[in-house]
Amino acid sequence: MSQEFNLPGMPKIASGKVREIFDAGEYAVIVATDRISAFDCILQDPIPGKGQVLNQLSAYWFGKFSEVPNHFLSTSLRDFPVGFQAFAELLAGRSMLVRKARPLPVECVIRGYLAGSGWKEYETSGTVGGHRLPPGLKLASALSQPLFTPSTKAQNGHDEPISWTQFRDLVGPRLAEPMREASLTLFERGREFARDRGIIVADTKFEFGLLDDELLLIDECLTPDSSRFWPAASYQPGSSPASFDKQFVRDYLESTNWNKKPPAPHLPREVIEKTSQKYQEALIRLTGYPLASNP
Numbered sequence: 001m002s003q004e005f006n007l008p009g010m011p012k013i014a015s016g017k018v019r020e021i022f023d024a025g026e027y028a029v030i031v032a033t034d035r036i037s038a039f040d041c042i043l044q045d046p047i048p049g050k051g052q053v054l055n056q057l058s059a060y061w062f063g064k065f066s067e068v069p070n071h072f073l074s075t076s077l078r079d080f081p082v083g084f085q086a087f088a089e090l091l092a093g094r095s096m097l098v099r100k101a102r103p104l105p106v107e108c109v110i111r112g113y114l115a116g117s118g119w120k121e122y123e124t125s126g127t128v129g130g131h132r133l134p135p136g137l138k139l140a141s142a143l144s145q146p147l148f149t150p151s152t153k154a155q156n157g158h159d160e161p162i163s164w165t166q167f168r169d170l171v172g173p174r175l176a177e178p179m180r181e182a183s184l185t186l187f188e189r190g191r192e193f194a195r196d197r198g199i200i201v202a203d204t205k206f207e208f209g210l211l212d213d214e215l216l217l218i219d220e221c222l223t224p225d226s227s228r229f230w231p232a233a234s235y236q237p238g239s240s241p242a243s244f245d246k247q248f249v250r251d252y253l254e255s256t257n258w259n260k261k262p263p264a265p266h267l268p269r270e271v272i273e274k275t276s277q278k279y280q281e282a283l284i285r286l287t288g289y290p291l292a293s294n295p
Ligand SMILES: Nc1ncnc2c1ncn2[C@@H]1O[C@H](COP(=O)(O)OP(=O)(O)OP(=O)(O)O)[C@@H](O)[C@H]1O
Pocket: 014, 015, 016, 017, 018, 019, 020, 021, 028, 030, 071, 098, 099, 100, 101, 102, 103, 153, 154, 155, 156, 207, 209, 218, 219, 220
């Protein structure tokens, strides 16, 4: 993996495409790096400030939407176990103390608009996640109601869409409905809130884990990495909306001849800078504060 992130002496529980998770005894410390992935591949260039944006935005939503139990404990270094204090510079702004959970092997995707793989499926079969939709919808059209379109969480490679039955078989009948309901609730709350700030949340995905028997929202929440954010002002069904998320990077990569296998091509400097600005703009719009002033 390019752009490694280590804290010497601190054992890692997991290393994802973007986040690193360190063991903190009863808890865990999640560090959001500046790595960016697109098409399930980590790109070679970091996006400055991205990790802080993801961390601070997730912390903001976890605090706001506490009616769905989540893993968040603190972003304040003084609450972290003492061994982490020595790494203040590396951790500042991009780390979170969380409750350690056993991640469930699925992604709970919610779609409110037609975009990405949902749009591709609609174009070929008139369905999204197997749900039949009315004809005549355009790219970026709003759906009459949000759809739950879960996928697998692949250890390596691409996440695959799964049916409701496959989803229920993977997580078990006790958890399936609560996970779907929590995902829809969070999406509705988040998009209502974002709408007032001029942002359309087109779609998003959530991850859940189990701590003993308790279902917890884990990982990240309503960030430009896990969601498609579109500025409401320039929204126009029928065209790819100018977005606050990595759609910008995806569009660039689609314009190259890259075969979607690692290594991905380097990003031009303008794309890196523009993406960094986009992430920060999303944070400011949603929380009201720029990076430096966010807790
Ligand atoms: N509270 C938690 N307890 C345990 N594991 C967690 C917790 N929150 C997140 N994780 C796991 O940490 C990892 C976060 O890393 P990241 O989001 O970068 O990975 P990813 O790109 O989603 O997927 P992958 O892990 O497959 O690369 C995920 O595997 C996620 O399931």
